[in-house]
Structures are given as structure tokens and as C-alpha cells.
Amino acid sequence: MTQPIKLSGKDLFNGRQLLGPDKVLILDKSGRVADIVDKNEAGGDIQELDGILSPGxxxxxxxxxxxxxxxxxxxxxxxxxxxxxxxxxxxxxxxxxxxxxxxxxxxxxxxxxxxxxxxxxxxxxxxxxxxxxxxxxxxxxxxxxxxxxxxxxxxxxxxxxxxxxxxxxxxxxxxxxxxxxxxxxxxxxxxxxxxxxxxxxxxxxxxxxxxxxxxxxxxxxxxxxxxxxxxxxxxxxxxxxxxxxxxxxxxxxxxxxxxxxxxxxxxxxxxxxxxxxxxxxxxxxxxxxxxxxxxxxxxxxxxxxxxxxxxxxxxxxxxxxxxxxxxxxxxxxxxxxxxxxxxxxxxxxxxxxxxxxxxxGSFEQGMQPGVVVIGEAGVTRVV
Ligand SMILES: [Zn+2]
Missing domain, CATH: 3.20.20.140 (Metal-dependent hydrolases)
Incomplete structure (x- = not known):
């Protein structure tokens, strides 16, 4: 089984609201949203990104x-x-x-x-x-x-x-x-x-x-x-x-x-x-x-x-x-x-x-919107 992608940032915007820094976005290998979970339930291998995560x-x-x-x-x-x-x-x-x-x-x-x-x-x-x-x-x-x-x-x-x-x-x-x-x-x-x-x-x-x-x-x-x-x-x-x-x-x-x-x-x-x-x-x-x-x-x-x-x-x-x-x-x-x-x-x-x-446009389960990180220097595409 391929490993899921786990992303966390300074904040997580799900398309409607900012959820705070303690959330982890979980994607499958193709970039499809699997879940958003609390950090303490996400397990290991979390990529920490320097900015706000947002759908593309x-x-x-x-x-x-x-x-x-x-x-x-x-x-x-x-x-x-x-x-x-x-x-x-x-x-x-x-x-x-x-x-x-x-x-x-x-x-x-x-x-x-x-x-x-x-x-x-x-x-x-x-x-x-x-x-x-x-x-x-x-x-x-x-x-x-x-x-x-x-x-x-x-x-x-x-x-x-x-x-x-x-x-x-x-x-x-x-x-x-x-x-x-x-x-x-x-x-x-x-x-x-x-x-x-x-x-x-x-x-x-x-x-x-x-x-x-x-x-x-x-x-x-x-x-x-x-x-x-x-x-x-x-x-x-x-x-x-x-x-x-x-x-x-x-x-x-x-x-x-x-x-x-x-x-x-x-x-x-x-x-x-x-x-x-x-x-x-x-x-x-x-x-x-x-x-x-x-x-x-x-x-x-x-x-x-x-x-x-x-x-x-x-x-x-x-x-x-x-x-x-x-x-x-x-x-x-x-x-x-x-x-x-x-x-x-x-x-x-x-x-x-x-x-x-x-x-x-959002991180609902099953969506594939792309992921961007909004940092001090601007926007970077992650997925
Ligand atoms: Zn025009």
C-alpha cells in the first residue's frame, strides 16, 4: 500500500474557513483528499510547511x-x-x-x-x-x-x-x-x-x-x-x-x-x-x-x-x-x-x-483541488 501524503502548516484553510495550526491534511498519492485530522491522531511522516495550506x-x-x-x-x-x-x-x-x-x-x-x-x-x-x-x-x-x-x-x-x-x-x-x-x-x-x-x-x-x-x-x-x-x-x-x-x-x-x-x-x-x-x-x-x-x-x-x-x-x-x-x-x-x-x-x-x-475549491473528502502553501514570500504549489 502506498503511503498517504500528510501535510501541516501554520494554518489550514479548507475552502470555507481557517481550521488552525493543529490539523493535518491527508491525501492519497494522486492528491485526492482522504481526511483532515488532529495532529495528535495523524501518526508520523507529517510534512511541516511554512505557511497557510489552501486548496488550489x-x-x-x-x-x-x-x-x-x-x-x-x-x-x-x-x-x-x-x-x-x-x-x-x-x-x-x-x-x-x-x-x-x-x-x-x-x-x-x-x-x-x-x-x-x-x-x-x-x-x-x-x-x-x-x-x-x-x-x-x-x-x-x-x-x-x-x-x-x-x-x-x-x-x-x-x-x-x-x-x-x-x-x-x-x-x-x-x-x-x-x-x-x-x-x-x-x-x-x-x-x-x-x-x-x-x-x-x-x-x-x-x-x-x-x-x-x-x-x-x-x-x-x-x-x-x-x-x-x-x-x-x-x-x-x-x-x-x-x-x-x-x-x-x-x-x-x-x-x-x-x-x-x-x-x-x-x-x-x-x-x-x-x-x-x-x-x-x-x-x-x-x-x-x-x-x-x-x-x-x-x-x-x-x-x-x-x-x-x-x-x-x-x-x-x-x-x-x-x-x-x-x-x-x-x-x-x-x-x-x-x-x-x-x-x-x-x-x-x-x-x-x-x-x-x-x-x-475545497478539502472535502474525495476532492482533488491541488494544494498551495501561502507563506511570507507568496504562494507555492505543493500538490
Ligand atoms: Zn475579460
């Missing part, structure tokens, strides 16, 4: 396919200018792209990330994902703000989706996702809403005040953005309370992961919380600081009882892909939030948001 992190929002854009886009320009820069500079995959994707994935692995919700416009990330080191839920993105092109855009995304379904290993999953309220027309939203078993849903939400202004008044910086790309948006009508409240009716069929939420107000949070199915609020603070130089109202999210998860966004809008770095950014500005709550956002809540709570 869940990065609920990434764009691995943009990994070649690190450092290319200027900071703090606001979202419409950022998007214009990404769309005009992202370019075609180069011979270096595969190596850049692999390096980005290795960095996530080393930073303790075990599972990723990854936005995809094409199939560039498929070969990397087939290697199976991390779990990926691939969100195949669908966009097109011109109503007349909705059918064609929908078919394009479905074609990418089918390639993922045919190619990717069975333990990985994918779903189709609308990009954002300012880039998806009503007809396209309707086509996506008609899909069965398309779960979970995700959407970039209220990343910029420009998005709310567009939906309330049909004015603001997005009009310039459409003009720059020669888009006729005469079919779009405003007069809504906010972009989120206008789009929620299209997003009712599945658990929903709302990403960014930088300009979400209390009325938006309450409207989303009224849904019958769960809603998760993904924060990508370092990308928000990179693009808009502002953070979401995290106090308000907590006060209204929103379930929060964390994401890194892409290397186009972040200097690294590290959930621990995102936690540090929040702690600097919100030192009163308990560490256990932040770690729950990074583990348990993220796994629930991606529908993988049966394997990731």
Missing part, C-alpha cells in the same frame, strides 16, 4: 489566447480606448504564440491556480488545454452589435464551440458566452438564450461607466468606438436603468458569472440577486486598475450579500496571472476583509461558479 485557486476569468499581448496596451486609458487597442493590435497567432500560451499556463500553475474559466474567440488555446495540467472551462465568446449580422456571428461561435467539444478531453467543459452588453445585439442575445444546457453563462459586466451611459442615453465614448470601426448602431435603443438590468432577461437560463462589475450599483446587484439561479460576481481588480484605474465597490458587494469570485483577466490588461496578486491588491485597499473570506472567493466560490465544486 480557481481563476474564473482569463483570456489565455491574449497571452502574447503582455505589455502591449497602455494603462489607464478607459475601456473603449483599451478595446480599440486590443482589436487593432492583437494580430494573428505567430510561431511564438504556443510558447507564450504555455508560459502563461505554467505561471498560473506555479501561482497555485488549479482551474480556469477561460474566454476564447478561436481555437488557439486548444493544443495547450489538451495537455490537461489545469482544468479549463472554455467560454466560447460570441459578439456582434449589429442586429442584421446576429445569425452569422452566432454560427461562427458555434463552429468554434463544436471544435472545442470534439477535441478537448472529456473532463474539460465549454459553453457559449455573450461578450458584453455593448458588443452583443438583442437578436444575438436571443439566439444565445435559446441554447439548451449552455451552462454556466458569463458576461463582461459594467466594466466601464460608458456602458451604462450607452444603455441609458445612447451617448458617450462607445459611440466613438462604433464609429471608429464603421458600425451602424441605428437599431439600438436606449432608455434602460443600466446595461445589466437591460440584459438580465437574456441571461436567466443558467447560473451566471458576472465579470468586473466595476460600475455596478446597488440596484444592479439587487436586480441580479432576484434571479432564480445563482449569480457570482467575479472581480479582476488588477485589470480594473490597469484599464479604468478604479475598483468595484467591494463594500457594497459584501453588504448586499453578493457571492464573489476572482479572476485575473488577460496579460493584455494585467502584469501577471496570479489570484494571490489579486487578493493582495484587494487587501491593500480593503484591509478589514478577513483573509478567510478572500480565500473563499479564490477557491470555494470560484469552483461553484464554474460548476466544478465536486472536485475543486
Amino acid at each position: 485557486f480557481v481563476n474564473t476569468h482569463c483570456h489565455l489566447e491574449l497571452s502574447h499581448m503582455k505589455g502591449m496596451i497602455p494603462e489607464k486609458t478607459g475601456l473603449p480606448a483599451f478595446l480599440t487597442a486590443v482589436m487593432t493590435r492583437r494580430g494573428a497567432p505567430s510561431p511564438d504564440t504556443d510558447a507564450q500560451l504555455a508560459a502563461a499556463e505554467t505561471a498560473m500553475w506555479e501561482q497555485g491556480i488549479s482551474a480556469v474559466g477561460d474566454i476564447c474567440n478561436g481555437t488557439a488555446t486548444l493544443p495547450q488545454k489538451q495537455q490537461g495540467r489545469l482544468y479549463y472551462h472554455s467560454f466560447i465568446e460570441c459578439m456582434g452589435f449589429i442586429d442584421a449580422a446576429a445569425g452569422q456571428r452566432f454560427e461562427q461561435s458555434l463552429a468554434v464551440y463544436r471544435q472545442f467539444q470534439e477535441t478537448i478531453s472529456p473532463q474539460h467543459r465549454c459553453s457559449l458566452a455573450p461578450h458584453a452588453p455593448y458588443s452583443v445585439s438583442a437578436t444575438l442575445f436571443g439566439l444565445l438564450a435559446g441554447l439548451e444546457n449552455n451552462t454556466p453563462l458569463t458576461i463582461h459586466n459594467q466594466e466601464s461607466e460608458a456602458e451604462n451611459i450607452l444603455y441609458r442615453q445612447k451617448t458617450g465614448p462607445f459611440l466613438e468606438f462604433y464609429e471608429h470601426f464603421g458600425m451602424d448602431i441605428s437599431g439600438f435603443s436606449a432608455g434602460h436603468a443600466s446595461s445589466l438590468q437591460a440584459c438580465l432577461p437574456y441571461l436567466s437560463g443558467s447560473p451566471l458569472l458576472l465579470v468586473h462589475n466595476t460600475f455596478s450599483a446597488e440596484a444592479d446587484m439587487l436586480a441580479a440577486q432576484e434571479r432564480a439561479l445563482p449569480v457570482y460576481w467575479c472581480l479582476c481588480p488588477l485589470a480594473n486598475l490597469y484599464i479604468e484605474d478604479r475598483l468595484p465597490d467591494i463594500d457594497l458587494l459584501r453588504r448586499t450579500g453578493c457571492t464573489v469570485a476572482l479572476g485575473t483577466d488577460s496579460l493584455a490588461s494585467n502584469h501577471q496571472l496570479s489570484i494571490w496578486a489579486e487578493i493582495q491588491a484587494i487587501r491593500e485597499r480593503y484591509p478589514e476583509i478577513p483573509l478567510a473570506e478572500l480565500l473563499q472567493w479564490a477557491t470555494f466560490n470560484g469552483a461553484q461558479a464554474l460548476g466544478i465544486g465536486d472536485r475543486y
Whole structure:
């Protein structure tokens, strides 16, 4: 019989709470959780680690396919200018792209990330994902703000989706996702809403005040953005309370992961919380600081009882892909939030948001979430 792995640290976080220093995490050889026991019942061969033990992190929002854009886009320009820069500079995959994707994935692995919700416009990330080191839920993105092109855009995304379904290993999953309220027309939203078993849903939400202004008044910086790309948006009508409240009716069929939420107000949070199915609020603070130089109202999210998860966004809008770095950014500005709550956002809540709570995000018996140790110098992966 192979020996179990016994790990102990300065504290043990199980996905929901800190259990203290006198606990031992017991894993089988494959890293599956067997038990958590008191130290005096654990027997010998305990590895003592210099930090807090935690399940591997869940990065609920990434764009691995943009990994070649690190450092290319200027900071703090606001979202419409950022998007214009990404769309005009992202370019075609180069011979270096595969190596850049692999390096980005290795960095996530080393930073303790075990599972990723990854936005995809094409199939560039498929070969990397087939290697199976991390779990990926691939969100195949669908966009097109011109109503007349909705059918064609929908078919394009479905074609990418089918390639993922045919190619990717069975333990990985994918779903189709609308990009954002300012880039998806009503007809396209309707086509996506008609899909069965398309779960979970995700959407970039209220990343910029420009998005709310567009939906309330049909004015603001997005009009310039459409003009720059020669888009006729005469079919779009405003007069809504906010972009989120206008789009929620299209997003009712599945658990929903709302990403960014930088300009979400209390009325938006309450409207989303009224849904019958769960809603998760993904924060990508370092990308928000990179693009808009502002953070979401995290106090308000907590006060209204929103379930929060964390994401890194892409290397186009972040200097690294590290959930621990995102936690540090929040702690600097919100030192009163308990560490256990932040770690729950990074583990348990993220796994629930991606529908993988049966394997990731906690140290329940039978789970295989990976193990990280959080020490003075940062995060190290143990298993
Ligand atoms: Zn994004």
C-alpha cells in the first residue's frame, strides 16, 4: 500500500474557513483528499510547511489566447480606448504564440491556480488545454452589435464551440458566452438564450461607466468606438436603468458569472440577486486598475450579500496571472476583509461558479483541488 501524503502548516484553510495550526491534511498519492485530522491522531511522516495550506485557486476569468499581448496596451486609458487597442493590435497567432500560451499556463500553475474559466474567440488555446495540467472551462465568446449580422456571428461561435467539444478531453467543459452588453445585439442575445444546457453563462459586466451611459442615453465614448470601426448602431435603443438590468432577461437560463462589475450599483446587484439561479460576481481588480484605474465597490458587494469570485483577466490588461496578486491588491485597499473570506472567493466560490465544486475549491473528502502553501514570500504549489 502506498503511503498517504500528510501535510501541516501554520494554518489550514479548507475552502470555507481557517481550521488552525493543529490539523493535518491527508491525501492519497494522486492528491485526492482522504481526511483532515488532529495532529495528535495523524501518526508520523507529517510534512511541516511554512505557511497557510489552501486548496488550489480557481481563476474564473482569463483570456489565455491574449497571452502574447503582455505589455502591449497602455494603462489607464478607459475601456473603449483599451478595446480599440486590443482589436487593432492583437494580430494573428505567430510561431511564438504556443510558447507564450504555455508560459502563461505554467505561471498560473506555479501561482497555485488549479482551474480556469477561460474566454476564447478561436481555437488557439486548444493544443495547450489538451495537455490537461489545469482544468479549463472554455467560454466560447460570441459578439456582434449589429442586429442584421446576429445569425452569422452566432454560427461562427458555434463552429468554434463544436471544435472545442470534439477535441478537448472529456473532463474539460465549454459553453457559449455573450461578450458584453455593448458588443452583443438583442437578436444575438436571443439566439444565445435559446441554447439548451449552455451552462454556466458569463458576461463582461459594467466594466466601464460608458456602458451604462450607452444603455441609458445612447451617448458617450462607445459611440466613438462604433464609429471608429464603421458600425451602424441605428437599431439600438436606449432608455434602460443600466446595461445589466437591460440584459438580465437574456441571461436567466443558467447560473451566471458576472465579470468586473466595476460600475455596478446597488440596484444592479439587487436586480441580479432576484434571479432564480445563482449569480457570482467575479472581480479582476488588477485589470480594473490597469484599464479604468478604479475598483468595484467591494463594500457594497459584501453588504448586499453578493457571492464573489476572482479572476485575473488577460496579460493584455494585467502584469501577471496570479489570484494571490489579486487578493493582495484587494487587501491593500480593503484591509478589514478577513483573509478567510478572500480565500473563499479564490477557491470555494470560484469552483461553484464554474460548476466544478465536486472536485475543486475545497478539502472535502474525495476532492482533488491541488494544494498551495501561502507563506511570507507568496504562494507555492505543493500538490
Ligand atoms: Zn475579460
